[in-house]
Amino acid sequence: MVDIQWVIGGEAGYGIMTVGAMVAKIFTRLGLSVFDYVEYPSLIRGGHNAYYVRASDEEIFCQKQPIDILVALNRQTIDKHKHELSPTAAVLYDPNVTKVEAAEFPDSILLVPVPLLEITKQVNADRLMINTVSVGASLALFYKDYQVLQDVLQGIFGKKGAEVITININASKAGFDYVAKNFAGLPAGRQGKFSSVVEKKPQENLLVGGAEALALGAIRAGVKFAAIYPMTPINGIMYTLTAHALAYNIVVKEPEDEIAGINMAIGAGFAGVRSLAATSGGGFSLMVEGLGLASQAEVPLVIIEGMRPGPATGMPTWTGQGDLRFVMHAAQDDFPRIIVAPGDFLEAFTYTMQAFNLAEKYQMLIIVLTDKYLNEGHATVKSSEFKVKSSEFKLERGKMLTDEEAAKETDYKRYLWTDDGISPRSIPGQQGGIALSGSDEHDEHGLYNEEADVRIKMMDKRFKKLALAAMELPPPILYGEKDAPITIIGFGSTKITVLEAMKWLKKEGISVNFLQVAFLSPFPVDAVSQAIKSAKKTLVIEGNMSGQFEGLIREQTGLSIEHNFRKYDGRPFYPEEIVSKVRSLMSS
């Protein structure tokens, strides 16, 4: 079995992200299952960046702790990651730049000194291209044929012209040849060759980023307008939407701030197009008043909130799940909202598509809650499965009046009281549908109204829609064996790590099941209560300090969870950590 974690580390500004993506693509083309993510500080140059790419010929869901190939563009990378090396790891570095003593490492570690900088000179490449050389060099450690990298480079740099492609090919090929010549055919160990060799398999997977999947979901669902103010970790959504804006006729605008962003998205939704706002916790703070406006005016709206550690600026480029309670309660007074937290890359796509349907069907605010780990990570997904999900999507626009229907109205009431709480919606431009929507409490015509009975009826109307929506939302999914001795409960991106840990535990003969709560509002009270009651031991895993999710479960079900595992250090959960937590629960 092949299971390689390749890591490159170096200063920001050295193209770590570019080559990390390249290596992930190489593994994808070789037919492997791939996961990648990047750790970096919030700055443009300097600081330490590390890109993790894990690939296996078995299905994998996330990163692991041990590093199998470490490409160190500087000494700091070795110092920071030395303790993460697997016993048979390879360390690739430039001996003319980075001083490394063999005695620093156990004998089983393979040292691969490659004169990266010198090679760039030999092929007349810019010195910054040591990153490209290192990709070629590390490829030779695990795969025999350079061609796969050449194909990847042509894909990445195709639009930049022949000269750019040629120089990248020359640089990476020289790195590949150097390692193939000097480190092949030797005995294993310090002087030997890398222990894992990849055999190419037929490629069935595509490689998709979380933010990319969210944006693709929006495009598929027919988003026409997005107002997104830049912020980690949602910029990728903006990039993907913009890349396809002309082909799919989508207007993507960068507003002056997040307040403008959400109010623009509301305006576009009011005008009748599917519209999107996206931000992280700080921007969401600014958007808060707009949430209530969307709800009061019953304008369909989808917001993607990508969590990162706070409070305030916090740790802008790291991950966490600390905004659950915030998105759930933000803005004054009570109003209905649907909150969904995708657990993986395909769900990022499917739940975003569904969010747009729900928004129009229930004329409601839908929040898609993600995090930096999911948004900025990439993973392989079976292409056919992705396409099936795309083809299964059915557009549902709810009670939207056609021009003909609107024209027949003689006394149109935008907020007509109906049995299900949903009023037929006109849009500006429709004759007969003239109405005012707004932030005041109002009567059926939309006219401001402060009478007690009208107020109660309108509040009830809005919440009726949520009760109705609850009936169509999919229940939480239980992964694993029904009667497992331990039930893990979680939301959002912890899913991928838990599934990975479950796979490992199974090999040890430990059975664990996992209840993924994707829809957090309206909360699936019955399903979660049932799962807790039939569980033997319960463990909640979440990425915040106070146990926001655990508290929500208790609040909604009246049931307590026995054990918890929380992280709030900005780092994702590792499968190793979950495995060891489960082991300790098994023995207790």
Place this chain on the structure above:
Amino acid sequence: MPTTLKDLEITYDKPNWCPGCGDFGVWVSLKNAIVQLNLNPWEVVLVSGIGCSSKLPYWVRTYGFNGLHGRPMPPAEAIRLANNGLTVIVIGGDGDQYGEGMNHLIHAARRNINLTLLVHNNQIYGLTTGQFSPTTDIGEKNKVSPVPTVEMPVNPIAIALSAGATFIGRGFSGDNKQETDLLVKAIQHKGFSIVDTMQPCVTFNHKNTFAWFYERVYKVEEKGHDPKDKAKAFVLAQEWPLRRMLTEGEKEHIPTGIIYTEDRPTWEDGIPQIAKMPLVKQSIENINIDPLLDELM
């Protein structure tokens, strides 16, 4: 059928402004302008914020969106981008547009989005019972300030000029004919238009009254002003509001009329996605993203 004033009437409510409020004049002028331009009421969207003047859309039978305080501009911009077949008019007061929402005004102006901003400027916060506004005159004293204020008032004309507005006018709700004419031209103008309208608050502003304005306003076109002359427009903008206390016996001169116009590409002109058909008319059935998925292989 041409649009008439009757088409713009709503039957189930009527304005609740104070008797004699300057908002009435602006309301009448706006309806007159829509009739003169023969706009279909269902193709007009009035977008407002919060404040006395922001209630105006309730009392005109067009589409309306009454948003948040200071924030009518962003939804209005997006309404235009979503459906560039509509006539969009933003309505707000001085607090809404020159206080809470100034940021959005500046950005809308530089983008030159094709809509009209109608500001009811009464130099006071009326709905919240008489606090200072961003355009309150220097030296004023009231319940929120025990001493005369030294805060210089916002100069809307100068700000609009520097921000890149391509139609800038000042009206006065005591002159409906001029106000109607300004609004007609502002709505007709292709690009970002602002009409800063002096609109006395008869309940809380006892200084800047109708009588006070009648003695001070003059029409720039009667002085031969060329609205294409940007330098001159800046000079006119400095005439009022004053940045200092009046000297003994001095009286303000308040320029009204079209202060500035310019032709410049609009925000919409730069968006090929809406050149052929408004976004809202484009079908979103069966969107095929398979080619995008193939790119990810």
